[in-house]
Amino acid sequence: MDNALKQKLTEALAAQKGHVGLYYKNLATGETFGWQAGEAFLAASVIKLPILCCIEKWAAEGRCSLEEKITVTDDQKEPICGALPLFTGDVTTDVRSLCRLMISLSDNTATNVLIDRYGIPAYEEEFRRIGLAGTRLNRRLFEPELSAQGIQNYIVPAEMGALLEQIWREAFVSPEVSREIMDMLLLQQINHKIPGRIDGRAEVAHKTGEDEDLSNDVGVVLGPQPFIVCFAGHDTYVPDWEDLIRRASFDLYLASGGEE
DSSP: OOHHHHHHHHHHHHTSSSEEEEEEEETTTOOEEEESTTSOEEOGGGGHHHHHHHHHHHHHTTSSOTTOEEEEOGGGOOSSSSSGGGSSSOEEEEHHHHHHHHHHSOOHHHHHHHHHHHOHHHHHHHHHHTTOSSOBOOSOSSOHHHHHTTOOOEEOHHHHHHHHHHHHTTOSSOHHHHHHHHHHHHTOOOOSSTHHHHTTSSEEEEEEEEETTEEEEEEEEESSSOEEEEEEEESSOHHHHHHHHHHHHHHHHHHTTOOO
């Protein structure tokens, strides 16, 4: 990345409303760039990425089974995103399918079922073990009373980047576990942010998150020189922030050897 692009990104990030952050790493050259990358941000659905990593790690260690069947009842169904709320009646499926729904469709019901299955304390303990010092799972999704009390989930862009790098390098738990996680991230169906202007020129393995005045996206862009890019922003004006995410991701893609 040349100095002109660094300056362009810095000025664009500084001009954004609210609390925004960026972590970037070129996986071929090792070059990094960040803006408030070590700070904590409201997680929204990006918290689903470390949740997935915990479950995959536990399965590899024999502490849980991805084939375990779980029945999701009507009273467990949360608002869209996702597929499970669209089903009539109870739905029985396995943990692996719930993980796929949680990532590819950002299914909120699947996420809460998986949080309940293993418990918040177990996830929090595992977060520390895998190096996520500032990432926090403090509550389930859609708990407005706790949210009103300021109890939120948090991510750190640099921590999400380090986790994604382990996955890309097939060093998270094992090559097999890393590949399974990467395959799920490549199934992502919410593609209007990091992949928006890249528009099929390169695959993007990523996880999004959004809420009122909040938009995040973290992922690996598999261009000529693969790179990690993690965006987080809250208390911001989402249309402008997401436009910056699209433009910056495309500029970084071009800087890594991608074609117009």
